[in-house]
Amino acid sequence: MPRASDRVKREWELRVEAEYKSAAFVHHLVLWIIQLGLSPDLIHDGLRVVEDELDHAEMSHKVYVAAGGRQPPVLDRSLLGVPRNPRVPLELDLVEWGTSLCLGETVAVRLFAHLREGCTVTVARDTLERILRDEVRHRQFGWDLLGLLLEIPTGRQVREAITARLPSVFSELERSYGAGADPVASQFQEEDRAWGLAAPEEYARVFEETFEKDFQPRLAELGIDAQPAWATRREWAGEDCAKAQSFSGPDL
Numbered sequence: 372m373p374r375a376s377d378r379v380k381r382e383w384e385l386r387v388e389a390e391y392k393s394a395a396f397v398h399h400l401v402l403w404i405i406q407l408g409l410s411p412d413l414i415h416d417g418l419r420v421v422e423d424e425l426d427h428a429e430m431s432h433k434v435y436v437a438a439g440g441r442q443p444p445v446l447d448r449s450l451l452g453v454p455r456n457p458r459v460p461l462e463l464d465l466v467e468w469g470t471s472l473c474l475g476e477t478v479a480v481r482l483f484a485h486l487r488e489g490c491t492v493t494v495a496r497d498t499l500e501r502i503l504r505d506e507v508r509h510r511q512f513g514w515d516l517l518g519l520l521l522e523i524p525t526g527r528q529v530r531e532a533i534t535a536r537l538p539s540v541f542s543e544l545e546r547s548y549g550a551g552a553d554p555v556a557s558q559f560q561e562e563d564r565a566w567g568l569a570a571p572e573e574y575a576r577v578f579e580e581t582f583e584k585d586f587q588p589r590l591a592e593l594g595i596d597a598q599p600a601w602a603t604r605r606e607w608a609g610e611d612c613a614k615a616q617s618f619s620g621p622d623l
């Protein structure tokens with residue numbers, strides 16, 4: 372087994388936290404779906420996603436320990452959940468955070484597929500295999516949720532809310548995965564690939580690919596034009612945006 376670098380340890384430590392955070396995030400959204408009585412199938416699918424995310428956290432922790440990590444995960448209670456905006460109906464809060472979930476899970480599928488490619492350390496590979504298998508279902512859960520929200524009587528308002536939300540979700544994802552000046556990019560070691568890591572510019576490439584192959588066509592199917600957000604994104608390209616080289620946001 373190749374020696375795990377500090378970067379490997381740190382990355383898997385962050386993944387444990389992100390997966391756990393995801394479990395809380397989806398659980399919270401499922402409560403909202405229950406409160407709205409949206410669809411029993413969606414509730415069950417959502418609960419299964421929560422269980423998966425807890426498993427992902429546990430499995431990622433095993434990789435972290437195998438890599439020599441010894442610290443307990445840092446779980447900030449204030450980030451484990453979703454804030455409710457009392458000024459808007461619950462439906463719109465669900466639209467807002469459901470859009471984050473949907474797009475985040477969609478990027479995750481391509482990202483984990485890429486991370487798995489170079490991964491040879493058994494414990495890490497098994498974990499990535501399981502995560503990837505589940506993420507495909509999580510992505511479907513996200514799109515089913517948006518599709519269902521568009522069918523409620525205020526569907527037109529929902530479409531507008533999703534459209535309005537897109538730039539900030541794209542921005543969030545851009546900060547997590549996008550290209551930009553990354554001070555640690557040059558420190559990427561090829562050996563880390565065996566542990567399921569990739570260079571920051573590869574994250575950026577996967578992110579770009581997801582925009583073109585998933586976000587745009589899938590949003591178009593829902594009657595949502597992602598073009599304005601693309602334009603906004605181009606403006607960000609000139610910014611020196613801080614970029615996390617790992618899963619600093621929820622693994623959605």
Ligand SMILES: [Fe+2]
Binds near residue numbers: 393
């Ligand atoms: Fe996950």
Ligand SMILES: [Fe+2]
Binds near residue numbers: 393505
């Ligand atoms: Fe997920």
